[in-house]
Amino acid sequence: MPSIERTDPPYLQIAGYIRNQILSGELKDGDPVPSARNIASEWNVAMATAAKVLTTLRSEGHVKAVPGIGTVVNSKDSHPYAGDRSMSVVKTGRIYPEGHYARILKAELVTAPDRVADALGVEASAPVIRRVRTTYNDQDVPVATSVSWFSGELASRAPLLLETERIPKGTFAYVAEQTGRTLEREHSQLAATAADAAAAEQLGVAEGSPVLVSRDKFVDAGGDVIEYGESTSLPDQWVFVESARAAKGDT
Structure with missing residues (x-):
């Protein structure tokens, strides 16, 4: 239309x-x-x-x-929504606000869960790359945890995805650089829910605590999903969600 x-x-x-x-x-x-x-x-x-x-x-x-x-x-009480870090790096060259940082807890090749296979458009039994990270503010307090998923086919073309070192430019920009694709954010879903055991442990809260969960797909110019992300944020952390799509290129 x-x-x-x-x-x-x-x-x-x-x-x-x-x-x-x-x-x-x-x-x-x-x-x-x-x-x-x-x-x-x-x-x-x-x-x-x-x-x-x-x-x-x-x-x-x-x-x-x-x-x-x-x-x-008031940046101490504000945390960039996972999907919009893509736009931040496109516009500013930085993926986190001043003082915020992330620790990569896992970077591994695993069998795709059904929801991830559906999101990435791969077979349920296909290998996929999983990167697990926790984000901290400038007081070293965890404010969010997230998981990024990629097709296992990127393992050879973007090998840093399988290392637990931070990729300063962001995974989105790195994949774009390694593959030569033009990437943009497609859409996001958010829901208030209760922290599961994994998120509670990483965020230092009791299991069942209220959290904000988001799901994001990042696609190339042809509409193929390159990265699927899931993020969990603590309450009382203002999360900004950009409404427009990311410009050509990164995160």
């Missing part, structure tokens, strides 16, 4: 610019964010538009108002 393409309103474009500065670490936790007056002057927009920029960023949990100081970055 035909669709209408619209440019984002100015306040969303400005909010996106500041958001990327926060996610990339250019603006760190506690750093001041431009005031509505400064935004209006710098971007040549109305004060009402500038004020809406700050309201949007506050509603997402990226900034907060501090009496006597103004609006400052």
Whole structure:
């Protein structure tokens, strides 16, 4: 069906610019964010538009108002949603906010579970690559755990997927580089649920604790799934979900 393409309103474009500065670490936790007056002057927009920029960023949990100081970055309480780290690396070259880091717990070739086989479009008995990681904030507190799945056919073309060392550019960008494919995020699913035993252990919470679970598919330009990811995040960690698809290339 035909669709209408619209440019984002100015306040969303400005909010996106500041958001990327926060996610990339250019603006760190506690750093001041431009005031509505400064935004209006710098971007040549109305004060009402500038004020809406700050309201949007506050509603997402990226900034907060501090009496006597103004609006400052609130990255300690914000965690990038797994699917949107792909966009962060495309736009900023960084996959995590300043101070956040990940530990790769497992990188192995296993038999595909049914749900993973369906997601990747491979046979249920086919070998697949599984990468398990836990993400920590700048206080060394675990905030999320995730599993990335890839077709076993990538084992020879993208061998770093089977090593427990971090891939700084992100698995998405690495696979794109190794295969020459143009990749983009297809869609995401999110649900509030209870932590299973594995997630509870990695996040340091009791089994059954409330968590946010996401599932993401990353596809190439032809629609073939390259990476399927599952992520579990703690409550009280604001998770930002970008609505647009990733641009050509990475994560």
